[in-house]
Amino acid sequence: MNKASHKISLTDGETEISCPEGVSVLVAMHRAGLSKIPVGCRAGGCGVCKVRVVSGQYHVGKMSRAHVSEADEAAGVVLACKVFPEGDLLIDPQGKFYKSQQK
Numbered sequence: 001m002n003k004a005s006h007k008i009s010l011t012d013g014e015t016e017i018s019c020p021e022g023v024s025v026l027v028a029m030h031r032a033g034l035s036k037i038p039v040g041c042r043a044g045g046c047g048v049c050k051v052r053v054v055s056g057q058y059h060v061g062k063m064s065r066a067h068v069s070e071a072d073e074a075a076g077v078v079l080a081c082k083v084f085p086e087g088d089l090l091i092d093p094q095g096k097f098y099k100s101q102q103k
């Protein structure tokens with residue numbers, strides 16, 4: 001059975017990957033060999049994979065409130081390891097390591 005796949009784009013305008021249904025954005029990014037979003041605990045606890053979803057439909061798993069407040073979550077600021085796309089997404093990485101990984 002083929003699972004649906006969704007397109008994940010980053011706001012850098014050059015990164016685009018496909019993310020199968022049920023796979024988190026962070027895992028899909030990692031599988032694609034990209035390190036644009038930092039990988040930490042992969043369990044919603046450490047906060048390094050924080051991103052802002054600019055547009056698109058998704059649902060989230062359990063995330064540490066120490067890193068994502070309810071207001072953050074409502075504004076689309078979420079942890080990529082716990083973001084499961086339900087459609088194509090545009091994502092803006094927020095992690096503090098993002099800039100240092102650019103070059």
Ligand code: FES
Nearest residue numbers: 040041042047081
């Ligand atoms: S990798 Fe630790 S919160 Fe996502």
